[in-house]
Amino acid sequence: MVLWNYRRFILANALADLRHRFSGSVAGYLWNVFVPLAQLTVFALIFSILLGNQINEGPKGKFSFIIFLCSGLLAWNAFAETLIRASSALVGNAGYLKKLPLPEQIFVAQEAAGGFFTAAISISLFVLFSIFIAHYGPFWQWLQAIPFLLLFIAFAYGLGLVLACLNVFFRDVQPFMNVVVLLWMWLTPVVYVESIFTADPRRPHPIVLMLLHWNPAYHFVDAFHRSLWLGHWVPAKTWAICVGIALFANLLAALVLHRLRAEIRDVL
């Protein structure tokens, strides 16, 4: 496996990238924490206070919405960031690819590893918050978040590799992905609860529901909600779907890369 041979390079670069991403700024590494924290605060304020989002499931109390939000949004953020950064990974590392016979995948894998670290840290912080401040948990079911994070990032890696290959030929892919990811987030029940479509008998939207369930990211976010928010075991069907999606994305990526590799090198 190519990625295994280059694991040292991938890990070292992913960590160095996280360290250097905000180099030159005064707050430095703290930006890695500030930015998601600000985003969470905004969503929490708008949805729980202004819109009065009703949460009937999960933990009760003043932190109920925050716990719901974090359980899905932290993983989604890692997914979205990996996807966006991965789509420009080959073009951005053209300097290496033009001069060294390195496999293309490692630059996408580097972004995926970075996304995994960020999510692992922020979810760990969330777990601590949940236990010590919100007094919710801990549950064994939370551990399911680890394999699901790996699967989610594996999905982002596969899809990101396909996009990165296409971005070499059509630079439109990267700006396009910024829009897609934004739309995708609102089509996925990350900041709102899925039950707003299902629970209310006046609003049975079969089309919306179908869109929701045909959305591959839905199943991953659903798994995070079940394990982190509700503390349930994730049903086997969701496991199977997520593994299937991650495998399919990686298979597709391998095919696309195999087909385009020679031309990617010519064009870079």
Place this chain on the structure above:
Amino acid sequence: MTSTALMPFTHPDAASASASASEERPAVVTVRNLSKRFKQYPTPASRLIEWSSLGLFQRHGVFTALHDISFIVRKGEFFGIIGANGSGKSTLLKVLTGILVPSSGNYAVSGRITSLLELGTGFNPELSGRENLINSGRLLGFQPSVTRSKLEQIVAFAELEESIDVPIKYYSTGMTVRLAFALFAHVEPDVFIVDEALSVGDVAFSRKCFQRLDVMRASGCTLLFVSHDLAAVRKYCDHAALALARTRKPAEKFVGFGEKCESQANLGFIRLMRR
């Protein structure tokens, strides 16, 4: 659009004289009928049209950078590749190092091939010389422990003992080249590609580099030397291949180069092997 053919030469006399000696050595680099063509699309949109019509509407032109090249480099040889800008030297080297995929024909390189073209590519300006050596070693596929064990040697060769812990963004171009050459010269490749980058260093260091190349060669390393510097090629190389743009008259180049080099005993050439 100039497309080119790289033509290996063997001097009629030199070839027969050195034939018996070189025939016995194993071929390290073998190139057979290698061609490299690039597809050129006028705009990204024309590529989209061609792709989405599954090739029904062909929208690309073809640029032939290398046309039907064949040559053999044997173990321990110092093989020169000479040619004008845009004659396909770099394309050839990129194919040999595995960066580009040939359009047709094939090539074989036995052992590890390292190129000075890669010079400083893995270098991060924010990191110190020492950290960069370890990082680049990792990129070339070496464990940090291997690079570390050779670190003293490399630093001593580059004569950078005083500035090895300074971020390399403060290095001069010459210092960076010295660092990179020192690294590549100590990773013991089987085939080593040297190019113009070498001339960036000062005279003393340049001499030192060539001495090092002799040492490497004596230990069985095969060298490909890409240069505009005919004097250096004449001085060091056993054989040379000439990359020519097809629009130039090959005969002129052939005669001019051949005459000058005839006095050099160890440079064998020059017979066109045209397609």
